[in-house]
Amino acid sequence: MSADTLSAPPRGIRFRGALLPLVLFALLAAVPFVAGALGQPFYVSLFTRIMIFAIAALALDLVLGYGGMVSLGHAAYMGVGAYAVGILSFHGVDSGWVQWPLGIGAAALAALVIGALSLRTRGVYFIMITLAFAQMLYYTANALSTYGGDDGMTLWGRSTFSGLVKLSDGQTFYWIVFAVLALSYLGLKRVVASKFGRVLRGCKENERRMTAIGYNTYAYKLAAFVLSGALAGLSGVLLANHTEFVSPAYMSWVRSGDLIVMVVIGGLGTLHGPIAGTVLVLVLEEVLSKLTQHWWLIFGPLIVLTVWRAKGGVVRLFGGRA
Amino acid sequence: MTLLSVERLAKSFGAVAATRDLSLEVAEGSIHAVIGPNGAGKTTLVAQLAGELRPDAGRILFDGRDVTRLPVHKRVRLGLARSFQISNTLLSFSLLENVALAVQACHGHSFRFWADASRDGRINAEALSVLQTVGLADRRDRLASEVSHGERRLLEIAIALATGPKMLLLDEPMAGVGPEEGQRMVEMLRTLRGRVTILLIEHDMDAVFRLADRITVLVYGRAISTGTPDEIRADAAVREAYLGEEDDELVG
Numbered sequence: 001m002s003a004d005t006l007s008a009p010p011r012g013i014r015f016r017g018a019l020l021p022l023v024l025f026a027l028l029a030a031v032p033f034v035a036g037a038l039g040q041p042f043y044v045s046l047f048t049r050i051m052i053f054a055i056a057a058l059a060l061d062l063v064l065g066y067g068g069m070v071s072l073g074h075a076a077y078m079g080v081g082a083y084a085v086g087i088l089s090f091h092g093v094d095s096g097w098v099q100w101p102l103g104i105g106a107a108a109l110a111a112l113v114i115g116a117l118s119l120r121t122r123g124v125y126f127i128m129i130t131l132a133f134a135q136m137l138y139y140t141a142n143a144l145s146t147y148g149g150d151d152g153m154t155l156w157g158r159s160t161f162s163g164l165v166k167l168s169d170g171q172t173f174y175w176i177v178f179a180v181l182a183l184s185y186l187g188l189k190r191v192v193a194s195k196f197g198r199v200l201r202g203c204k205e206n207e208r209r210m211t212a213i214g215y216n217t218y219a220y221k222l223a224a225f226v227l228s229g230a231l232a233g234l235s236g237v238l239l240a241n242h243t244e245f246v247s248p249a250y251m252s253w254v255r256s257g258d259l260i261v262m263v264v265i266g267g268l269g270t271l272h273g274p275i276a277g278t279v280l281v282l283v284l285e286e287v288l289s290k291l292t293q294h295w296w297l298i299f300g301p302l303i304v305l306t307v308w309r310a311k312g313g314v315v316r317l318f319g320g321r322a
Numbered sequence: 323m324t325l326l327s328v329e330r331l332a333k334s335f336g337a338v339a340a341t342r343d344l345s346l347e348v349a350e351g352s353i354h355a356v357i358g359p360n361g362a363g364k365t366t367l368v369a370q371l372a373g374e375l376r377p378d379a380g381r382i383l384f385d386g387r388d389v390t391r392l393p394v395h396k397r398v399r400l401g402l403a404r405s406f407q408i409s410n411t412l413l414s415f416s417l418l419e420n421v422a423l424a425v426q427a428c429h430g431h432s433f434r435f436w437a438d439a440s441r442d443g444r445i446n447a448e449a450l451s452v453l454q455t456v457g458l459a460d461r462r463d464r465l466a467s468e469v470s471h472g473e474r475r476l477l478e479i480a481i482a483l484a485t486g487p488k489m490l491l492l493d494e495p496m497a498g499v500g501p502e503e504g505q506r507m508v509e510m511l512r513t514l515r516g517r518v519t520i521l522l523i524e525h526d527m528d529a530v531f532r533l534a535d536r537i538t539v540l541v542y543g544r545a546i547s548t549g550t551p552d553e554i555r556a557d558a559a560v561r562e563a564y565l566g567e568e569d570d571e572l573v574g
Contacts, residue, residue: 195432195439202423205412212372212410213485214398214427223433 020318021272024279025182032174044174045242050282051177052238057262057274058184059231064260065269066192067224068204070127073114073134074259077107077229079141079251081236086246087147089155096159096167100237107233108226110137115225119218131253141248152247159241167241177238181275184231188271191227200224265306267313276315325350325489325519326371326402331380333366333543340366341377342543348489348521348536353511355522355530358540359563364523365407367540368493371521372404373397385488398427401488405481407497407523409474413467417458417477420466421449424484449484456480456510472503476510489519496526508532531555539563 028051035043056078063069084103093099114133121129142150158167167173191197202210203217210217240246249255258281266277284302288295310317326348333341340363348354358364369375371382373394382390384402392400412420419440425448426432426439439445453459456476461469466477475495482490495511496504508529514520515533524530530537531551538548541563547554554560 190438191435193438193440194436195426195434195442197435198419198423198426198439199432202412202415205414206410209406209410209412209481210423211394212398212404212406213424213481214395214403215432216393216395220432 020315021185021275024272024275025185028178028181028279032171041170044170046282046286048170048174048177048242049239050279051174051181052235052242053259053262053282054275054278055177055181055184055235055238056232056259057266057278058181058188058271059228059235060259061263061269061271061274062188062191062200062231063221063224063228064263065271065274066197066204067200067221069119069221069225070260071118071130071225071228072127072253072256072260073130073132074228074232075253075255076114076134076137076251077111077232078236078239078255079137079246079248080107080110081233082240082246082250083141083144083147083236084233085159085237085240086153086155089157090147090153092156094156094160096161099159100234103237103240104230104233107236108230111226111229111232112222115222115229119221119225131256134251134253134256138248138251138253141251148247150248152245152249155240155244155246158244159237173242177242180234180238184234185271185275188231192271196220196223261303265303265313267315270313270315273313273315277313280314323350324348325385326521327383328371329381329383331367331370331382332378333363333370333375334378340543341370344380344540344543344545346538346545346548348519350488350519351516352535353515353520353522353533355524355534355537356540357524357527357530357537361542362540363543364540365493366543368404368491368523371491372402398485398487401486402491403482403485403487403489404491405478405493405495407493409471409478411466411474411477411481414465416463416465417453417469417480418446418449418462420477421452421480421484422446424481425449425452428484428486452480452484455483455513457506470503472499472506475499475503475507479510483514483518487518489521490514492520492522492524494523494525496524496529504529 028047031047032044035041056074060071060074063071081103084106085099088099088102114130118126118129118133147153165172167176199210199215199220203221207217236250239250262277262281263274265280266275267273284299288298306314324347328344328346331341331344344367356364356367366375370377373392377390381388384400387400389397389400422445425445429445450459450462453462456479458473458476458480461473466474479492479495496507499507504526511520511533522530522534534551536548537551537554538545539554539560546563547557547560549557
């Protein structure tokens, strides 16, 4: 055995690890066709929304699942990305070439400032402070009366890309979101296996040890936090485009909590788990909320059951290694 | 040549003075043991040397540099690495990965987001050679949570060694290991003599007297005596400090 193949998992296990994500993406790819066959275009819209949240859940999994940082304010970065699109659109800037990078950049900047301060604390204090910052952004959005205040505001339309693609077409938009999700997943898959990712995983498991072998753990955690904020910002950009509407509700802490639920139910630190978790949560929400407005009465126990029966998330029910 | 020099170090926790006016010099290439009864302040000393605790007064010079106010990770980069009294490994990582992370730390920054770290042949090869040094090469793919306590003690030292240190601070490496594994540990540490300077904090007197070139005796945070093993054995003040059962160990 040569040194460079050391400790790579055996082929069978790696294949089984790749099977579930493949099935997941195949199912998502089938949605437009199934919706077309059933004459239910609504499903395309529903699953566009689901994939957008799945991107945010992926972003959260990087810090929560791989870095052990419980951020209870990730909806805020989605909100910043969405508001960047909304505000630019309000001022007549419709170009996606401007809106998207600015949305991502603004979210990354917010994550940099918030992360730089929050990461000086630990444990429950970290949770509290990420929540507090997110609430500050939430109330700031509420106070932006020019941009609709607490009512939010409707966009002029979806981003334009020099006439190259028309996002206003539901199918086209679906495939773009699908592509963003797939690329985010594949990109993060590389990141968590990279040197950076290995350091991050080490920090989650034992930060004192990582410091003792010479890592400035703060810098690595902050980098992960910013990367995650940027990706959440991108999902916010997509969300604003999807709904053609932005509102402070995008940043509410309930939304941040939902994201944690999606990640944990799906499987922390697995990447494809949070995608599955988002599908599960949002589909259940859709189905149950049609039955009764008290759908949480059913959904709550289901969460308890899932966490209890499927420790480590639903994806771990399929094969030992997630 | 002196590699580590501690000058008039002091540290108190409230009314308790854990380190008092402590001065110490460790010669390059030597194995220097620090012994003392429970509560003598050995662990507090290690924490200050490693940079986890900031002393109230005094200076720590390492390799000619004042490191007194340097954070832990920067001291490691200068070549001052430590092992922990209670095994402090990444339990869900394989032994190879535990060591590879330490090797990776001394190959520049790790803001590399793309290439698969577990397939870095150079790092894996270096990590494997460190595992060979401590005799754990055949266990490389086991998780740290799966190996025996003694093997985890060896891993602890392998991790510190993999950072490429000039000096190792070993905080009770024999803690909790049986006589057989303790023997293995002593043999392994002996092979490191000359390659790396060692400051050894240890309760196992047998191991200390077999390994150390010089010994410093700590009592109530103060260094009461420093000398060769023979000098320490003959020192009246030391014997007084070790009244009781450990007295026999010193004589024996």
